[in-house]
Amino acid sequence: MCAIEATPLIQTDRLILRRPVISDAGELCQLANDLGVAGMLSTMPYPYTPKHADEFLGRETHWREPNFAIEHREFGFMGMIGVSEKEPGRPEIGYWLGRPFWGRGYATEALRGALGWMTSDWRRKVVWAGHFSDNKASGQVLVKAGFLYTGDVVLQDCLARGQQVPTRKMVWLA
Numbered sequence: 001m002c003a004i005e006a007t008p009l010i011q012t013d014r015l016i017l018r019r020p021v022i023s024d025a026g027e028l029c030q031l032a033n034d035l036g037v038a039g040m041l042s043t044m045p046y047p048y049t050p051k052h053a054d055e056f057l058g059r060e061t062h063w064r065e066p067n068f069a070i071e072h073r074e075f076g077f078m079g080m081i082g083v084s085e086k087e088p089g090r091p092e093i094g095y096w097l098g099r100p101f102w103g104r105g106y107a108t109e110a111l112r113g114a115l116g117w118m119t120s121d122w123r124r125k126v127v128w129a130g131h132f133s134d135n136k137a138s139g140q141v142l143v144k145a146g147f148l149y150t151g152d153v154v155l156q157d158c159l160a161r162g163q164q165v166p167t168r169k170m171v172w173l174a
Contacts, residue, residue, distance in 0.1 A: 008121065010068065012113040015106065017068035017081065024069050025053040027077040031098025038160035040135045041096055046160035066122070070097065070110045081110050083118065083127075091118065092128040095141075102137070111145040115172060125174040130156065133166040147172045 010017035020028075029050050032038060038046035045052055067082035079097035086092070093114060097107050118124045129147055131138035147170040155164040 008117065010113045010117050012109050014073060015078075015110055015113065016071045016073065017110060017113055017117075018071060020057055020067060020069040020080065022054070022057050024077050025050065025057055027098075028057070028080075029053040031077070031079065031100075032096075034099055035160060036099055037096055039158065040132055040138065041094070041158070041160070042156050043159055044096070066114075066117075068110075068114065070095070070106070072101070072106070075101075078106060079110075081114050083114070090128060091122075091124050091126075092130070093118075094129065107138075107141045108144045111141060115145060115174075119174040127172040127174075128169065129172070130154075130167040130169045132156070132158070133168055139168065139170075142170050142172075145172065 029048060029052070032044060032048040032053070033046070034048075035046050038044040038048060065082065065084050067080065069077055070079045070081055072078050078101045079095065081093065081095035083091050083093050093111070095107055095111060095114075097110075115127060118127060127147075129142050131142060133153065150169045150171055152169040153166050154169060156167040157163075158165045
């Protein structure tokens with residue numbers, strides 16, 4: 001019997017991007033249960049409970065769409081980065097890091113690692129992303145990774161805030 005690993009192992013200088021596993025639940029719950037994190041994502045609930053972590057880690061979508069746990073070689077689990085393709089041929093990448101890991105270049109490093117894999121192994125030449133207009137740090141991460149603003153601003157749901165938030169759309173070309 002042959003099994004295909006949908007989410008491969010990606011290594012950068014400081015990080016490992018790997019398939020999320022159920023043992024990540026405790027750290028996932030601790031880092032995600034922060035309105036500063038959840039409030040910058042469209043689908044993350046707040047407060048974030050152990051039940052949410054278990055449900056997320058048990059989802060079968062990890063086999064269909066690449067979702068990576070971001071792990072620091074020394075500090076362990078830090079956050080997540082994932083790709084969804086809601087429209088065929090239009091992959092959109094999203095990511096988050098726990099607050100203790102902000103401002104150290106980890107998000108940019110993880111994003112560059114994932115983009116490298118997407119072009120070499122997954123053969124994608126265009127990747128989409130977006131960030132809430134009030135999340136300038138995420139915009140900077142995307143720009144550092146080579147994303148360009150499209151000029152489009154759309155309203156996107158934010159589960160944690162319970163409202164729609166203006167979202168600036170961006171594109172990355174290989």
